[in-house]
Amino acid sequence: MSDTSHVHVDGRRLSCQDVVRVARWSASAELDPSALKRAHQSYLVAEDLGAKRAVYGRTTGVGANRHHVVDPDTADQHGLRLLSSHAGGTGPTAPDSLVRSTLLIRLNQLAAAGSGVHPRLLGALEAALRVGAVPRVHTRGAIGTGDLSALAEIALTLAGRRPWAVGSLEPVPISPGDALAFISSNAATLAEAVLAWHDLRELLYASHAVAALSYCALSGSPEAFSERVHAQRPHPGSTRCAAEIRRILWDDGEPGPGSRIQDPFGLRAFPQVQGPALDAVDTLENILTIDLNAAAENPFIDIETENAYHHGHFSTAHLALSLDHLRAALHHVAELSAARLSDLVEPELTGLTPFLSDGPPGSSGIMILEYVAHDALSQLRHAAAPVTLGTAVISRGLEDHASFSTQAARSTSAAISAYRTMLACELIGAVRALRLGSAELPGTAVAEAFRTAGKALPMIAEDHPLTEEIAAAEQVLARFGTL
DSSP states (O other): OOOOSEEEEOSSOOOHHHHHHHHHHOOEEEEOHHHHHHHHHHHHHHHHHHHHSOOTTTTBOSGGGTTOBOOGGGHHHHHHHHHHHHOOOEEEEOOHHHHHHHHHHHHHHHHTSOSOOOHHHHHHHHHHHHHTOEEOOEEEOOOSSOOHHHHHHHHHHHTTSSOEEESOOOOOOOOTTHHHHHHOSOHHHHHHHHHHHHHHHHHHHHHHHHHHHHHHHTTOOGGGGOHHHHHTSOOHHHHHHHHHHHHHHHTTSOOOOOSSSSOOHHHHTHHHHHHHHHHHHHHHHHHHHHHHTOOOOSSEEETTTTEEEOOOTTOOHHHHHHHHHHHHHHHHHHHHHHHHHHHHTOHHHHSSOGGGOOSSTTOOTTHHHHHHHHHHHHHHHHHTSOSTTOOOOBTTTTBOOOOOHHHHHHHHHHHHHHHHHHHHHHHHHHHHHHHHSOOOOOSSHHHHHHHHHHHHSOOOOSOOOOHHHHHHHHHHHHHHTTO
């Protein structure tokens, strides 16, 4: 998919969806002229302040070197020294989509006009996004107190001191005060968190359709999704989930009775378990939106008061805690998906053969999917462990706390990958059960979900490898989000 539109960058109104458009669909960024003007004012204020008083990172060293004043005779090299010393990232290189989202987020933050960087750096970021130039950025080197190494690599690339991964631009000079002002941001961590937000929101929407297919295959009871039931305990996410299941299954029609009084928890408690995850995704979006548009650089160069404020906005505890909470909620959701898959291979619940086999007695059918799903669930469980219980004391004891939001974002990406596989396994089971059974689907969105999945998933009666079907089912999930 490609997007030929422009994302307006003014430091105030960038959305998570805007970031996805630029990162994944190659939309271009268009810098607002008034934002560029404000950034230039911030640069002039910072230059003036640096000539009159000590300003952290501009006229001094950083971290425990904060009291060391930069020699005026070598001040023009201070910025490049700082960038070179901090560009020590390692590990795998970031994919292009992640780097593009980082460039956009950093551009928008700089457009908020609190950094004091030279405006030409904003122009360079905008140009890189326009022509598709991508710096080579390593993923390891941050602990949630600023993506110093990744942003230093980007700055040195813009300055012509490092090779580009894709394309190139004419180098731009780095002013003495630009270095810390440019790298004082969590843009790379935010970039991964935004892409994770998008992918998980898509999967959670898709999971309503998958759960509805399993409901039909298991002849579930509609009472668990009754509007009257959820009005008695109206948590927003739970009521939204129940309403979505009602829409997918019955539209405006009246559901009939189920085949049993009490369904397994995978069906009966689905809204109560899915709801917290839906709420957590919304909370994450709100936190991300604030940070995407924040002038959070330390120090903050304030145009209005013409002053520099030293502060702690580099800490990303809001983001880290939100991601930890989201992964915990997702683990609960994933457990129910594994439970429904187990229900689908149980003859007492479906009236079908064990493991939905369709061959000679003793055939294994989709038995292996339970192993695959629980392997993925185990990976998700490890990824769901809270990273915010860790701590770090660095820079000779001066910096004695870290949010580890960077690690929280990485763990969230890993958890989403595992959940996608689990949901694909359930989808294969639900579609196969419906093909082998006699349940009639209502003429609502659930029937469209079945047709969509059926086109991608072959019905092969005899035992066979399911690897390709799992991959195909993962692709189907992306289309379920629009049902």
